[in-house]
Amino acid sequence: MAFDQQGPRPSFKGNWACSKCGAKITELPFDPDPARLDQLLCRDCHRETRANRPFRGGRSRY
């Protein structure tokens, strides 16, 4: 068996920095968009950002 994955969670290794707190990011659960590398957030900041969102995602008003 070539792969022994427990789920669809590939991780991408790299050398980035959090745009908010400046923490080092060496691994991401997604392939970062090169155009948005300066908007990356570390796990902590990402969680905070999500928690502080006024909308609980998925509901857009147009």
Ligand SMILES: [Zn+2]
């Ligand atoms: Zn951060």
